[in-house]
Amino acid sequence: MIYEVSNTAIIIFLFIVGLVLGLSFYFARKTKSAENYFAAGGKIHWAVNGIAFAGDYLSAASFLGICGMIAYSGYDGFLYSIGYLAGWVVALFLVAEPLKKLGKYTFTDALDARFNSKYIKLTASLSTLIVSIFYLIPQMVGAGDLVVPLLGLPHWMGVVIVGSIVIFIVATAGMTSTTYVQFIKGALLVIFSTILTIYILQNGLNLNPSDNYHKFAQTEAIVTSDTIVNVSDPSYLVKATKVVDKMVFVKLEKNGSDCWYKLNTKDGKSTLDEMVDITVTSEGEKLYNGAPQSEKKFYQVGHLSKIIVDGKEVDKSGPLGPFEFLKTIENSEIVRFSKKTFTDGNNKITVWYQNITKGNDVVRPGLLYKLTKAVGATFWDKLNFLSLMLALFLGTSALPHILIRYYTVSSPRAARKSTIVAIAAIGFFYVLTLYMGLGSMINGVIDVESSNMSAPLLAKSFGVGIFSIISAIAFATVLGTVSGLIVASSGAIAHDFIDKFLQVKMTDKAKVKAGKISAICVGLFAILLGIFFKGMNVSFLVGLAFAVAASANLPAILFLLFWKKTTAKGIASSIIVGIVSSIGLILFSPTMYDKFGLPPHTAPIPLDNPGIISIPLAVITIVVVSLLTQKDNATKNFTK
Amino acid sequence: MLHEPSEQSGPDNASEKKAKLGVIMFFIYTIVYAGFVFIGLSKPELMGLKSLGGLNIAILYGFGLIALAIIMGFIYNYFCTKLEDKMNNNEPQK
Numbered sequence: 001m002i003y004e005v006s007n008t009a010i011i012i013f014l015f016i017v018g019l020v021l022g023l024s025f026y027f028a029r030k031t032k033s034a035e036n037y038f039a040a041g042g043k044i045h046w047a048v049n050g051i052a053f054a055g056d057y058l059s060a061a062s063f064l065g066i067c068g069m070i071a072y073s074g075y076d077g078f079l080y081s082i083g084y085l086a087g088w089v090v091a092l093f094l095v096a097e098p099l100k101k102l103g104k105y106t107f108t109d110a111l112d113a114r115f116n117s118k119y120i121k122l123t124a125s126l127s128t129l130i131v132s133i134f135y136l137i138p139q140m141v142g143a144g145d146l147v148v149p150l151l152g153l154p155h156w157m158g159v160v161i162v163g164s165i166v167i168f169i170v171a172t173a174g175m176t177s178t179t180y181v182q183f184i185k186g187a188l189l190v191i192f193s194t195i196l197t198i199y200i201l202q203n204g205l206n207l208n209p210s211d212n213y214h215k216f217a218q219t220e221a222i223v224t225s226d227t228i229v230n231v232s233d234p235s236y237l238v239k240a241t242k243v244v245d246k247m248v249f250v251k252l253e254k255n256g257s258d259c260w261y262k263l264n265t266k267d268g269k270s271t272l273d274e275m276v277d278i279t280v281t282s283e284g285e286k287l288y289n290g291a292p293q294s295e296k297k298f299y300q301v302g303h304l305s306k307i308i309v310d311g312k313e314v315d316k317s318g319p320l321g322p323f324e325f326l327k328t329i330e331n332s333e334i335v336r337f338s339k340k341t342f343t344d345g346n347n348k349i350t351v352w353y354q355n356i357t358k359g360n361d362v363v364r365p366g367l368l369y370k371l372t373k374a375v376g377a378t379f380w381d382k383l384n385f386l387s388l389m390l391a392l393f394l395g396t397s398a399l400p401h402i403l404i405r406y407y408t409v410s411s412p413r414a415a416r417k418s419t420i421v422a423i424a425a426i427g428f429f430y431v432l433t434l435y436m437g438l439g440s441m442i443n444g445v446i447d448v449e450s451s452n453m454s455a456p457l458l459a460k461s462f463g464v465g466i467f468s469i470i471s472a473i474a475f476a477t478v479l480g481t482v483s484g485l486i487v488a489s490s491g492a493i494a495h496d497f498i499d500k501f502l503q504v505k506m507t508d509k510a511k512v513k514a515g516k517i518s519a520i521c522v523g524l525f526a527i528l529l530g531i532f533f534k535g536m537n538v539s540f541l542v543g544l545a546f547a548v549a550a551s552a553n554l555p556a557i558l559f560l561l562f563w564k565k566t567t568a569k570g571i572a573s574s575i576i577v578g579i580v581s582s583i584g585l586i587l588f589s590p591t592m593y594d595k596f597g598l599p600p601h602t603a604p605i606p607l608d609n610p611g612i613i614s615i616p617l618a619v620i621t622i623v624v625v626s627l628l629t630q631k632d633n634a635t636k637n638f639t640k
Numbered sequence: 641m642l643h644e645p646s647e648q649s650g651p652d653n654a655s656e657k658k659a660k661l662g663v664i665m666f667f668i669y670t671i672v673y674a675g676f677v678f679i680g681l682s683k684p685e686l687m688g689l690k691s692l693g694g695l696n697i698a699i700l701y702g703f704g705l706i707a708l709a710i711i712m713g714f715i716y717n718y719f720c721t722k723l724e725d726k727m728n729n730n731e732p733q734k
Binding site for chain 1: 705
């Protein structure tokens with residue numbers, strides 16, 4: 001996609017990002033003088049801390065990923081909102097207070113508090129590092145996506161910019177994302193998402209999303225056999241016909257340029273309907289709707305084909321209340337753009353065809369995760385859905401950078417209260433994601449190349465001002481989350497691994513230096529991954545991070561807290577089995593096969609979300625190994 | 641590595657009861673959440689059925705799960721605070 005870059009947008013964006021960075025440095029410098037960097041945390045009101053939690057948690061995945069997924073696949077994207085929030089229930093009711101009572105500073109320390117085991121130190125630091133890196137990938141991808149329409153820069157540059165800024169911050173000022181910065185970001189994100197939702201409701205539903213929305217061409221087709229198609233309009237020339245998964249795609253030439261159309265037959269009448277397409281020629285040239293990118297023949301999509309209000313078909317609904325909005329969508333008909341890829345000679349073709357979808361199907365699960373027999377749901381499809389819901393539920397309370405936050409508040413009571421504020425703020429925001437996602441779906445703003453930009457592009461359709469502010473907040477959120485994750489990773493390397501596991505004697509200065517070098521290495525690695533994973537939905541990627549965390553860490557945490565027979569070797573082996581099985585399943589999943597350039601259906605494991613297999617495996621491991629190594633515990637005294 | 645508690649809290653006599661309450665509330669929420677997943681797996685067509693106020697089950701249940709998490713959070717906090725005040729002989733705090 002090619003975007004018009006607005007100077008106002010750049011100025012507002014730079015101002016907000018500068019403000020956030022300035023605040024980060026200001027607080028970092030202020031807290032440096034204190035004896036203890038995080039002592040200030042104890043003086044912070046629990047309500048402020050709660051919103052800061054929300055700022056921390058509502059990363060690129062929530063705002064960019066979920067909204068994008070809803071814009072593409074309706075309610076199935078909202079499943080992530082439900083699961084992400086439900087995860088907080090596990091954190092609040094089971095993990096927060098007991099874990100805080102262990103009185104340690106990192107996830108590894110907490111797990112190891114009773115055992116002082118080398119195995120736990122090694123495996124837990126490894127798992128912190130791996131989960132943090134998995135979580136970093138979507139943040140970097142999101143950052144790259146953001147700069148494309150905003151600053152007119154290529155995706156990789158966005159990844160490099162975020163990576164460089166964060167490495168600079170972490171390597172010079174330490175952990176800059178202070179509670180106040182996270183608080184401001186969290187609050188701004190919720191406020192401006194509310195404003196965006198009000199815009200969506202005021203705008204209502206409209207058959208014509210905007211004056212400059214592309215009018216999709218349709219021409220009458222003459223079908224002589226299943227694959228031979230002609231056109232009655234003489235201005236078109238049929239150049240090729242392709243049958244892909246029982247769909248017929250036809251290449252037509254008009255005014256010297258080639259475009260792909262889809263054959264549709266309704267009530268005995270056949271038509272060819274315009275699609276959007278990208279052709280990659282054998283020479284590597286990329287053509288958008290048959291023309292180079294600079295000709296701007298590629299456009300944003302997503303519209304309604306029928307609006308029903310009070311049983312009558314209308315052109316537009318006018319302003320709607322929050323529930324009326326959902327009900328009206330349910331009764332209407334939406335044109336989504338679904339992707340297919342095939343080859344035409346030496347050219348690689350990707351088309352997005354108009355997929356008329358009943359509103360009723362958009363506001364219930366099933367478009368992404370096939371669930372009913374009517375759409376051919378298999379055992380694996382259902383398992384995929386179950387696996388996702390399980391990993392989201394169990395993942396939050398196993399994320400090292402979220403667990404660490406419990407140690408920054410003054411008392412268990414304050415921790416509990418701030419968690420509840422966080423749940424309320426995050427819950428409210430997640431309700432808004434449904435409106436922002438559906439709003440993007442019907443307002444002609446979707447960039448088919450990147451689902452992640454749906455919500456910011458929707459904001460753009462309402463004005464450059466709100467677009468710039470929302471993009472800047474999203475970008476600042478990425479910055480904050482990335483620095484937090486990099487600090488967590490460097491902590492795992494320098495503190496848990498080098499200091500505690502290898503027991504390398506280091507001065508304080510050397511330890512900080514080791515931490516900074518680790519931060520730079522992790523940052524550089526994250527930049528490379530961010531570029532590699534371009535184009536993937538960030539919420540899907542975070543879902544994988546949750547699966548790895550839920551498999552590697554959660555059984556260890558819960559068994560440590562609630563089963564007295566748990567042993568150090570049990571914990572360590574469960575973490576290893578959790579990591580290896582979840583990552584192994586991800587690497588051999590259809591989505592990754594697609595990413596490697598292999599046909600997805602040839603993937604050995606037809607499951608995109610690994611949790612349903614890897615979590616039980618980790619649980620079985622901890623039980624079996626703990627029972628086999630009971631004599632280790634006999635020599636320890638666990639009276640505390 | 642840079643996170644440290646600013647103050648160590650004293651012994652908490654209420655911790656066992658709070659943990660029990662947490663486990664009970666966790667199971668209640670898990671049952672409701674599992675109900676949602678179960679409908680999705682076994683009777684997905686139910687999700688599209690209209691219910692209260694003309695909204696379908698999927699929307700109502702989804703919003704309901706979010707609201708329930710918030711409400712249960714407040715209830716949990718209320719009882720935990722009460723238990724702490726009672727069992728630790730604390731003056732009720734704000």
